[in-house]
Amino acid sequence: MDQQQLTHAALTATKLAKKGLLLKVGALACAVFLILLILAGALLPSPAVASSSCEDTGAGTGSATTGSSGGTAQPATGSVHDQQITNAKAIDHVTQKLGLSGKATLIALMTAMQESTLQNLHYGDRDSLGLFQQRPSMDWGTKEQILNPAFATESFFKGRGTNPGMLSIANWPTRPPGDVAQAVQKSNFPGLYAGHETTVRALAKEAGINLARGGTAAPNDTGGSGSSTTADTSGAVPSTCPHPNPETPGNGGAGGTFSDGKQTWKLSNPRSVPEAIAWAKAHAGAGSNSGWYQRCLAFTAIVYGWNFSGVNYAIDHFHVVPKDMQHPGDRNPPPGALLYWDTGHRAGHIAVYLGDGKAASNDILRPGYIDIVDADLFEKKWGAKYLGWTVPVFPRAG
The missing domain is CATH 3.90.1720.10 (endopeptidase domain like (from Nostoc punctiforme))
Known part of the structure; x- marks a missing residue:
């Protein structure tokens, strides 16, 4: 149960109190207990935020499925790693259903790892959602559809609405996987997808996914769905694992003491x-x-x-x-x-x-x-x- 659900439950319990003294006492106690749970959640760091290498995208609370894109999604459960395994298998299931190669699975996994840490997130930048952080307002589907991993994966490959998919990218089978991911996602940080290849390959091996598998579909067969353009409009950069500091923010140094500066900030963080x-x-x-x-x-x-x-x-x-x-x-x-x-x-x-x-x-x-x-x-x-x-x-x- 997340904090919004707890809050809703607390408010409902409080309303019931109006129906009688007995209900009032019971509901009030319930509301107080639930509010204490909410406060505890706010004060204690959520264990689901934890992941390796200082990553932080929050808990994955969406759904994962290996069914058809029109089916009802089943939630991926367990630890973040368990959810990643479940979602990786769901992506590979769609890939195989479309007759695509293991490289297509690799590209999709690298993309989802960068966009959502391979978790089916029900939040994101603006209205972005799901494994690939697709946006309902940008014609990727409804919220419910995007949160269905099979639907979202099929959209990534075939495109959806006015959005081209991976199969619309010219020569995608022979291009570096990070470049192909960027061609679909059009990220402001194009070099980041490639950095996930090693991690994703290890995860795929653990999940029993064969990334060396050949495909049966034509390289640019969209199956009649999505955009069919083959123009390369990716603006992608060479897909090499980026240096930890790709833009070199400062000259750094071998050391030096720190002294306090003055601040004139006007911030909107929950804490001052x-x-x-x-x-x-x-x-x-x-x-x-x-x-x-x-x-x-x-x-x-x-x-x-x-x-x-x-x-x-x-x-x-x-x-x-x-x-x-x-x-x-x-x-x-x-x-x-x-x-x-x-x-x-x-x-x-x-x-x-x-x-x-x-x-x-x-x-x-x-x-x-x-x-x-x-x-x-x-x-x-x-x-x-x-x-x-x-x-x-x-x-x-x-």
């Missing part, structure tokens, strides 16, 4: 800067639990009162923040700012600056725990490259 700093301090050190391993981006979002950041990788959040709020290489962040490092790995690292040269971060002293440390310790201990800071805004959070 003083409240966020106080929360971070209260949940660090002896106050930390052990559930923060590789959850740096999740931690910063939760510090400011959000349930999730809506961004897959910590280092990518730098570029999600508006450019006028980015401060590449600057070592004078105001208290409350978000600090970024290139760790040499895809995800990078992010922490909350507390002021007086200190930052709150996971994993820096104890794996899985939050500690307060000197902000330059990430460079000294990990050999990380400092990239800069941003204003603590979360454009894709929820």
